[in-house]
Every structure is written in C-alpha cells, then in structure tokens.
Amino acid sequence: MGPGRRRNGRLLPPAWLTAGLRPAPAPIPWAAVVRASLALSLPLAVGLAVDRPAYGALVSMGALSGVIGDTADAYRMRIFNIAVPQLFGALGVTLGTLVFGQGWLAVATLTLVALVSGMISSIGAVASASGLLLLLNAVVGAGLPMPEPWWKAPLLLTAGGLVVLALTLLGWPLRRAAPERAAVAATYRTLADLYEAAGSESYQEKRQAVTASLNQSYDLILARRTRQHGRTSSLARLLAQLNVLVPLLEAAPAADLRARLYGPLPPAVAATVRDLADAVESGRTEHPVRPEPVFGPSARPAEKAVEHALRHAATVVHEAEPDPYNVDDRLGRPASLTVRARRAARTMLLSAPSWRYGLRLALCIGLAQALVSLIAVPRSYWVALTVTFVMKPDFGSVFSRAVLRAVGTCLGLVAAALVLAEVPRGWWDVPVMAVLAALIPAFSAKGYAFQTAAITPVILLLSDALNQEGFDLVLPRLYDSLIGCAIALVAGYLLWPESWHSRIGDRLADAVADAAAYVERAFGADADAGRLRARRALYRDLSAVRSEFQRALTEPPPTGTRAAAWWPLAIAVERIVDATTAARIRVAHGAPPPDAAEVTAVARELRELAEGLRATETLFAVRAELPGDDEGVLAPLRQEVRAARAIAGPELR
Template identity: 80%
Template sequence: MERSVRGTPPAWLTAGLKPAPAPIPWAAVARAAIALSVPLAVGLATGRPAYGALVSMGALSGVIGDTADAYRMRVFNIAVPQAFGALGVTLGTLVYGEGWAAVAVLTVVALVSGMISSIGAVASVSGLLLLLNAVVGAGLPMPAPWWKAPVLLGLGGLFVLALTLLGWPMRRVAPERGAVAATYRTVAELYEATGTPAYDEKRQAVTASLNQAYDVVLAHRARQHGRAAPLVRILAQLNVAIPLVEAAPAAHLRARLVGPLSPAIPAAVRELADAVEEGRTGAPALDDLPVPERPAEKAVDHALRHAAAVVHEADPDPYNVDDRLGRPAALRVRVRRSVRAVLFSDASWRYGLRLALCIGLAQAFVSLIPVPRSYWVALTVTFVMKPDFGSVFSRAVLRAAGTAAGLVLAALVLSEVPRGWWDVPVMAVLAALIPASSAKGYAFQTAAITPVILLLSDTLNHQGFDLVLPRLYDSLIGCAIALIAGYLLWPESWHSRIGDRLADAVADTAAYVARAFGGGGPDQGARLRARRKLYRDLSTVRSEFQRALTEPPPTGARAAAWWPLVVAVERIVDATTAARIRVDHGAQAPDPAEVAAVERELRELADGLRGTDTLVEVRAELPGDENGVLAPLRSEVSAARAIASPDLR
C-alpha cells in the first residue's frame, strides 16, 4: 500500500477519485442520448413536459440497468427492474405527503430492497429501482391518478429496451463471440508475458476475461433448454481455451529458466481470436509453430492445436460440450430457491436492516425538520448504502465529491440555459455522459447522473437555480446518515473477517493440490472445473481486498498487510497447475508423501488464518526433491508461509 506524501490526503481516501482506464462505450452513449432526450421533446411538443420528464426518468433507470452483454440477458436486465421500479413509484405516490406513513413504507421498502440485493445482479438493480422510485414518488408530486407515474416510467424503460434490441437481428450472438474472442486475446497477452514480471497481472486479466465470457455465454444458455448450434459452437470454443490457460503456468516456468517463448505462439492464439470473432471455419494454419521438446512446450503445443481444431470446426458435437450448467431449473424452482436464500440468509437480513435503518432515519429527519424537496436525502442514502455496491465509507466520500462536481455542472445549466426546447439538446449531452463516465468510477458516474436528475426534477417542480444549494446540503446530510448509521454503528465495518475469506481460498487450494496429484488417475473434467471455481473465488477475494483497501484504518491497514498473501495463494494455484501439466506431458510424477506434505501445510495455514484479523504463525517443513516437479510449488508455499508468519522471515 502506497504511503501518502505529507500534506496530501491518504491513498485510501482518494483511490476512487482516479478515473479507471476504460474505453468509451459509444453505442451506449448514443442510446442514452436518444433515450433521455426524445421523451422530453415529445412532452414539449404535446404540451406535457412533466409527462416527458417522467418517461425520461424511466429511461434513466433503463440506462443504468443495461449492464449485460448478451441480448437475451439485456432484455431480462432492463424489463425485470422496470417492474420493480413501477411498484416502487406506486407505493411512493400513495404515501406522498403522508408524513410518518411515508417513513414506515419507505423503511419497509428499504428492508426488502437490501435483502433481495443478495440474489444476483438483476435482483440488485431491481431492489435499487424499487427503493429509488419509491423515494422519488414519496418526495415529488406525480400526475394523478396514481397509475400514471408507473406507466410513464415504464414507457421510458421500454424505450431503452427497444433501442437496445435494434441490433439483435443482425448481431444475435455477436456479444458472445466478442467475449470469447476477448478471452483468447488476453491468453495471447499472457503467453507474451511468460517469464516476465508482467505475468501475474496478465493472469489476473485472463481470469477476469474467462469469468466474463462464461457469464455471457451461460447467461444465454440459462434461457434455453435446448442446444442451439451457434451457442454449442461458441461454448466449445470457450471451453478449449481452458487447456491453453492451464498450460500457461508451465510455459511461464519454462520461460524463466530457458528464455521467452516463440512469438509464433501468441500470434497463433490471436489468429484463433480473429477466427472466433469472424465466425471463420476451415483448416487452421499452424505451420510456424516451433517443434516442442520439453514437457511444458508439449503442453502448449497440444493445447494450441486442439483449440485450433475446435475453433475452426463448423459443427461440434452438441453432446460432447461441457456447458458447466446443464438443463436450467424451472422458473418456479429458481424463484423458490431465491426466496429461501433471502429469508434464511444472515447477510441478506443484515444488509436489509442497515439500509432500512438509514432510510428510516433519513425520512424521519425530513419529516421532523422542514426541508424543501427533501427526497434527495433518502436518494443519497439509497445510492451510498446499497450493500452490494462496495465500501460504504468510500461510496459516501465519492458520492459527496461526485455530487459537488455534478452540481457545478447543473448550476451552469439551470442558470444559463432557458427552460423549454433547449432542454432537449442539453439533456442529450448530459445523458451521453452517463455511460461514458460510469466505467471510470463511482464518483464520475455520480457527477454525470446528478445534473440529469436535477434537470428532470426542475421540469416537474420548476425551482430552477434554487434547486442547486439545497441538493448539496441534502447530499451531505444523506452521506452523514449513511456513514454514522450504516457504517460506524456496525461492528462488521471495523472487522472485515479478511482471515476467514482468505482461509477458505487456501483450504480450497489444498483440496486442489490433492485432486491434481491424487491416486487412481486425475479426473480431467473435475480438475478443470475445480481450478476454474478456485480462480473465480480468488478473483472475488481479490476484489474484496481491493475494496477493503479503500476503507479507513484499521480495516484498510489490515487488508494491505494481507495483500501479499492473496498474491501468494494465486501463485500456489499456478505452480500446482504447472506441475500437473508437466507430469501429463512426460515429467516424473511426485512422491505422494511430498504431495501430502504440501497439502498439510496449506491446511495448517488455512486453519491459522480462519477467524483472525492478524497474521499468523505456521510452522511446518516441506521435504522433497529439489529437482522434482513440485519444487516450484514448495517454493511458493514456503513464500506464503513466510508472509503469514513474519517471525519466521
């Protein structure tokens, strides 16, 4: 963790204010500009600007929720949250101006919103829109009768959905092909980085890309009970990238010992990426590949030739494709499982209660103290306290910073741009900034959304420039409520249980070592699935640690102390895979006693980490052949032991 220069804010406070390197999604930018400006134009043309503003609000919800890649899941991601948003604005409208009745209803809605957020990404956005629209409905006057607001908001969401689906007939499986091709390109970069310090970073990029590709492809599969030919081919192409990924650790070890790989190898992988993206078939050209000699080289050559054969195959066997999912469960079964998970999960109740407490306090505050247009206080709490969005503390800080920046832009618009038809081009520009800035970070997304909401609010209540300063005060009040009632009062904010999370990953690594070198011959499919699950879990642990690094001391300091051990565990998995690959291609198998010693050491390390927030002391010896296949693995385990046991270094 970097130390801050004297006189400058600490790194944990300013980390989220640095824009993330992300490309601008130009298609999403165009959709957002059209989706939010056209309803305003129609409303002005028909003499109903308030109706147009409500449709644009619904479109804003659709733009925020359109986070999937596969078209089928984009339909799901936009349509389902819109239904929850309609329910939310209906409940809010019914208690508008009702004082303590509004406090009670919004508190219950917040509890439900927080609890259902643990189900998954779609449920999270649905919970957000349920609470968000309930807060807006309870704080802003809506057109009568009660059903008009949800209908108008729903129309906005449907407009975004229609714009999204315009490309479906021509690009039906293009998102899936693009995700798989991106995975092959990250694998090519991984092979280029073998033997260099950049390898670890590239391996993490491969893990993230594989996770993304499987999420996109299997999300498509989850809506289909059959085995459609285009999907079978894409899934087969993705599956055969796994042996290439598995061979990379052995290639990395080989490159460190004897020099870099031939440039023909990453070039061939990139050719596979192009073939996947373009849907090409035919015989692959692999004449430039070097003749393999060592076990690691044989593993790479075998994986590459197998991948080339499958990628260029026009019609793979649909029953010889491991989709890692199987037949999707019936909808009623999935709903029953989700309801059971919500009702009996400690985490869902805990998150729901935290969110409900904060929303209840925010709404009670504005009921007791007359605050004009006070819905912004609860609105701020909603965005800051959504439990699956990351660190509450850092979000409160970033929300305050983003709101201040957004209000500066809103002040310019509300003071200099006359209301009326000028709102249409201004809204198109402001709306385009939302998807362009969302990928840069939470503060940047907040800064982009703030002037849009203020401009739409002004269309409903006609306060003009007078909206700006009250919104800033309301945002600061909301951030303070979230920090005190949603962060400081909860012991888990100060005890992140980092040891438990990492201990589970270490225990799974021990099981993976035992599976990789167990007696009776390894089950190739089971080992591949175990490794994929382990890397996905480690990716989640890494994300949690990175989030913890943005917390103030002592949580951030503890995460910084543990961080090297997270990297060490990832390297242990790599070393295990490299050893298994070398054995598969001619190297001598390790002594079972040596395998048992490594497994025992990892399990002792996991037991020492569990339930602690401090580094632990683990003492064990790792005997074995210094020239054997497990020598690099023992070295990585010893490094992890040294990190976890400072007294031994």
C-alpha cells in the same frame, strides 16, 4: 496508510481518499452515449409537444434507470437487465405515490422497502439492480408529487425503460450473436497476452485478466443457453471454441515456470492464439490446419502441453461443425430456473449477510425519511436518495462512496446551477438534456464520483420539470446530499463494526482450504473427475477475494492498512494454485508423478495455514524467499507453499 503523504515537501491526501478521484483508463462507449442521449431527450421533446412536460420528465426518469442498468454485452442479457428492474421500479414508485405526504406511514413503508431492497440485492447482479430501482423509485414517489391517478407514474416510468430497450434492440437483427462471439475472441486475445507475459513480473496480472474474461464469456454463453431449448449450431460452436481454451489455460502456469527457467516462449505461441481469435470473431471456417511446431522434438513436458493444446484449439476453431461430444457439458450444465430460484430464496432469507445489509439500509432510509417527513425542514427526497446510492453494496466501500458522492454531487450541482441559471425552461431543455445524458455512460466508465457528477444535473433538471423550483433547487440539494452522506457514514458504517473491520481473513482462509482440496484432487486416483470445475470455482473464489481486497484497500486505517499487509498472501495463494496446475500438466505430459505422501504433506501444510489465518486479524507483510534444492514435479509448489507461510508471519508457519 498514514494520515497523508509528502511529495516535494507538500502534504498530500492519503491514497485511500484520492483513489476514487482518479479516472479509470476505460474507453468511451460511444453506442451507449448515443443511446442515452436519445432515450432521455426524446421523451422531453414529446412531452413538450403535447403540452405535458411532467409526463415527458417521468418517461425520461424511467429511461435514466434503463441507461444505468444497461451494463451487459449480449442482447438477451441486456433485455433481462433492463426489463426486470423496470418492473421493480414500477412497484416502487406505486408504493411511494400511495404514501406521499403520509408522515409515519411513509417512514414505515420506505423502511420496509429498504429492508426488502437490501436483502434481494444479495442474490445477484440483476436482483441488485432491481432492489436499487425498487427503493429509488419508492423514494422519488414519496418525495415528489406525481400525476393522478396513481397508475400514471409507474406506467410512464416503465415506458422510459421500454424506450431504452427499443433503442438497445435496434442492432439485434444484424448482430445477434456478435457480442458472444466478440467476448470469446477477446478471451483468446487475453490468453495470447498471458503467454507473452510468461516468465515476467506481469504474468499474474495477465492471468487475472484471462480469468475475468473467461468468466464473462462463459456467463454470456451459458446464460443464452438457459433460454434456448435444444441445440443451435452457432451456440454449440461458440461453446466448443471456448472450451478448448481450458487446456491452453491449464498449460499456461507450466509455460510460465518453463519461461522462468529457460527463457521466453517462442513468439509463435501468442501469434497462433491471436490468429485463432481473429477466426473466432469473424466466424470463418476452413479446413483445419495443424499449426507449425513451435518447440523441437526434444520438447519438455510443459512445452508438449502447450503444443498439444494449440493443435487441439486450431482443430476445433476451424471446424465447420461443432464437436458433438459433450460440448455442452465440459464445465457442467447450468441449473434450471426453478433450482436457481430456490437457491436465490435461500440466499436472501437464510443468509446472515443478507439480513445485515437489509437492516443497515433500512435503518439509514428510516432515519433519512423520518428527517424529511416528521421534522420541520423543507421536504426533500434527496436525502434518502443519497443514502440509497451511498449504501449500494456493489459499488465498494461505504466510506469512500460517501466521500466520492459528496465530491461528485458538488461537481454535478455546479453544472446544474449553470443550466438552471442561464438556460430558459422549455424547448431548450431538450438539447441540454441530450448533452448531459450523453455524459452519463461516458463518465460512468471512469468511476463512481464521475458517474455521480454526470447523474446529478440530469436528476435535478428532471425534478425541476416536475416541481418547477428552478435555481432555488440547487443549494437545498447540496445540503441534502451532505446530510445523506452523514447518515450513511454514521448509521450505515460506524455503527456496524463489520463495515470497518476487514473480513478478508476468512475469505482468504477459505481460498487456502479450497486450494488444499484442489491439490489432493489434482493428483488423486480420480484426478480428472470434476477437476476442471474445481479449478474454475477456485479461480472464481480468488477473483472474489481480490475484489474484497480492492474494497478494503479504499477504507481508511486500520482496515486499509491491514488489507495492504494481507495482499502479498493473496498473491501467494494464486501462485499456489498456478503451481498446482503446472505440476498436473507436466505429469500429464510425461513428468514422473509425485508420491501420495508428498501430496498429503502439501495439502496438510495448506490446511494448517488456513486454520492459522482464521485465528488472527493481523499479518506481517514480510516475504522470506526460501531457497530450496527440492526435486520432483511438486518442487515449485512446495516452494510457493513455504513462501506463503513465510508471508503469514512466524506464528502461522
């Protein structure tokens, strides 16, 4: 992670600077492209037709927020994701409109709104989108003149969100549960890929894909269940089909160990799982067919586990009626809305990270608004708008976002300048907006800089419809963007050491401690009580740790350098969890159980490692491959634990 890299004698920019400028290999969401094009261009056309172009621009602004927030798959989640943030956006633009041109009152109001926005962003994805829209619309309302009376702007913006919602729900009568069914089928296919990768170097990468897909499927189905009273056969059947993946997923680490020792698994294993995926997606039912045996009569414990899980999955997938026994309770019922509301309030009010982020955002917005409200410079809401996007916590590193925002804004301003200079205002805005709006979902899938480049000209054209500045809008917006990025870097990044000190050590230590508890639970007297939920929670924690690593790796040195050194240990912890699961599955299918003292010793070593991680900020990226002649079902687990302690360096062994 030095200042730069060399290739063929040329000095190249460092990886942390260029990582976000490479487009992600994501497919273009064509349905979202069409929706965005219609949702943003139709209001402009209607506004021009009734000689109210400003009204049409405000409706399109509301539609833009809906397009950006429409990130879920299931229809019920999409209604929630679009509708709830729109209510917060209406509140935000109302507050901004009421303090338009009020100097210190505008500064104080936006600073308070930023504090609340930052704090509620810590609750969850929908709350984060709501907090973003609350602040964005407050900034726009305080920076642009809105139609009188005060209630028109929030009404028109909300109407734009309703346009997106209406376009989104056009397919509901025909598709209904199709997104949930497709998600479950996709999880089956990622599991088939995992079994194909057993014994290879790509196994860990495929396991991460399965974890992410399984999380998404459970989130979709359980979210749908919380809004339905009673049981429906389609929902219960989908949940049953998802639950039977758990034994297959548990058997995968044992299968990986078996493949490393004895060669690849038979292709029939992955092929059977893919056949089940096709059955789930099509919704077909037929008389349960027992899969042909893929292992011989002298199958090892790991092979027996895979065989048994395949037979059980085939029975449930092809069953016409869902399993009536505890199908909804395999991984526990979701908490009630009241309980989750109390948890959310505690998270927001009592969490130190919630207050820290709220204060950081409030400081940056206060400085930005003070600059444009109190100092003799041309008024511009774009400075605070830039700060809001850069400081958004879900997008990754503040530092890299500031750089990417500047790059994306420059690219977007080039496109906007061409449009404002060459395209006459009026009805030509409609086809231009249709094209530019279609780029937003297409570019958003490629990365933050590309999303910024797509959104910038859209916002500028809509702003021009409100204040009629034309081409003169372009250069001031570039200066404003650079000022906003500078404020975010100084007041939101450099002044807060937690921003540029890696926090992954504590997160990783917690995961190691949880792994120790999982080892004890997997081989304890009550091995089955809560074990599935504990393993799922642990894998979710490891996914969060991996996300934190991805954020840290995009930071400049020393944070990025430290994260790169910790990365092998994060992989080692995932392998420890896999080895524990593999040992548990082998015991369940005939292998001799481990001695209680051996289990205690492994858990103690993991807890010692966790304590050592909390006491240091630096790791040595050195892995010592430790040969061993261990015997017994825990031998692979003990080897993984020793390897993890070797990665951590001699002081943590």
